[in-house]
Amino acid sequence: MKITPTxxxxxxxxxxxxxxxxxxxxxxxxxxQAFDQAVGHAVRFVQDNHSRSVRGVLRGxxxxxxxxxxxxxxxxxxxxxxxxxxDLRRSSPNFGRWDGIELSAENHRQLWVPPxxxxxxxxxxxxxxxxxxxxxxxxxxxxxxxxxxxxxVGINWPATGVAPMLAEKDAKAPLLADAHSFA
Numbered sequence: 066m067k068i069t070p071t072x073x074x075x076x077x078x079x080x081x082x083x084x085x086x087x088x089x090x091x092x093x094x095x096x097x098q099a100f101d102q103a104v105g106h107a108v109r110f111v112q113d114n115h116s117r118s119v120r121g122v123l124r125g126x127x128x129x130x131x132x133x134x135x136x137x138x139x140x141x142x143x144x145x146x147x148x149x150x151x152d153l154r155r156s157s158p159n160f161g162r163w164d165g166i167e168l169s170a171e172n173h174r175q176l177w178v179p180p181x182x183x184x185x186x187x188x189x190x191x192x193x194x195x196x197x198x199x200x201x202x203x204x205x206x207x208x209x210x211x212x213x214x215x216x217x218v219g220i221n222w223p224a225t226g227v228a229p230m231l232a233e234k235d236a237k238a239p240l241l242a243d244a245h246s247f248a
Contacts, residue, residue, distance in 0.1 A: 066079060066080065066081050066082060066093075066097070066099050066103065067079075067080040068103045071150070071164040071166070072162070073152050073159050073162060073163075073164050073182070074136055074159075074161075075109075075177070075181075075182075076150045076177065076178055076179070077103065077104065077177040078119045078166060078174055078175075078176060079100075079103065079138075079174065079175040079176070079177060079230050080172075080173065080174055080175075080182070081093055081094060081173055081175070083119065085091040085174050092233055094140065094175075094187060095138075095198070095241055097190075098137070100177075101133065101181070103177075104177060104179075104189060108136060108192070108200060109200060109202055110138065110198040110199065111199065111200065111201060111202055112195045112198070112199045112201075112203065113196065113197070113198050113199075114124055114196070114197050114198075115194065115195070115196050116194075116195045116197065117143075117192060117193070117194050117195075118188045118192065118195065119188060119191065119192050120188050120189070120190060120191050120192070120225055120226070120227055121143075121187070121225045121226075121227035121229055121230050122188045122229075122230045122240060123185065123186070123187045123188075123213055123222070123229040123230065123235065124185055124186055124232070124235070125149065125183065125185010125186060125208070125210075125211075125213055126149065126151055126183035126184065126185040126210060126211040126212070126213055126235075126238070127183060127184055127185060127208070127210055127236065127247075128153060128181075128182065128183040128184065128204075128208075128209045128210075129204055129208055129209065130207045130208075130209050130245055130247075131207075131247075132207070133201045133202070133204035133207035134148040134180035134181065134200075134201060134207075135180060135181050135199045135201045136177070136179045136199070137177075137178045137183070137184055137197050137198065137199055137200075138175055138176075138177050138178075138198040139168065139175060139176050139186075139195065139196070139197040140157055140166040140168060140173075140174070140175040140176075140195075140196050140197070141169050141193055141194065141195055141196070142170055142172050142194045142195075142196055142223060143192065143193060143194035144152040144169065144170060144171035144188065144189070144190035144192050144193030144194065145167055145168070145170070145171070145188075145189040145190045145193060146167070146168050146169070146187060146188050146189060146190075146192065146195060147154065147165055147166075147167055147186060147187045147189055147192050147222065147223050148166055148167070148168045148176050148177045148184075148185075148186045149163055149165035149184070149185050149186065149187075149220055149222075150163065150182045150183070150184050151182060151183045151184075151211060151218055151220070151241075152164075152181070152182055153182060153183055153211070153244070153245075153246045154181040154182075154246070154247045154248070155219070155245050155246050155247065155248060156248055157181075157221060157226060160246075161217060161218055161241055162218075163217075163218055163219070163220050163227075165220065166191065167189070168186075169189075169190075169216055169218040178233055180200065180247075181247045183209070183210075185235075187222050187223070187225065187229065188225070188247060189223065189225055201202060208237055208240065208245070209244065210234055210235060210238035210239070210246045211238055211239070211240075211244045212238040212239060212240050212241075212244070212246070213229070213235060213238065215240045215241050217240065217241050217242065218241055223247060
């Protein structure tokens with residue numbers, strides 16, 4: 066497994082080893098011991114989620130507030146997405162900064178988004194199946210959202226050929242100046 070920090074050092078790109086031949090491929094998509102070593106501490110995942118979306122769907126920028134903060138380990142098993150994390154920790158020198166990478170079934174990359182960051186993705190392919198592990202259960206009352214097109218954050222979303230399709234809560238999410246954040 067190869068671990069690469071993004072420009073947000075706590076957000077990590079994880080590239081598992083992929084063994085392929087004429088029959089297909091094999092990869093170890095999750096190994097607790099290797100993951101804990103990569104992030105430098107034990108991480109306990111409690112929930113797995115799976116979403117399927119069509120081209121142009123933008124889901125995000127979501128997070129959960131204390132006491133239900135969530136870390137997420139995300140990957141794509143069909144299609145491709147542009148995956149983004151934004152640092153919402155006011156004490157961080159990277160507060161309000163973002164980084165994004167393409168995750169796809171082809172590149173097998175995963176992204177670790179620790180608690181204190183908002184997370185979202187834009188579907189680049191006709192459809193995408195997106196899987197993610199979370200470190201806490203979904204808690205609707207702890208849910209927070211950051212506006213996907215906040216000019217202060219300035220996420221550079223790639224063109225998909227269609228207008229972004231958003232859930233109502235994402236379209237009405239607050240800007241960074243008004244959004245919940247972390248200490």
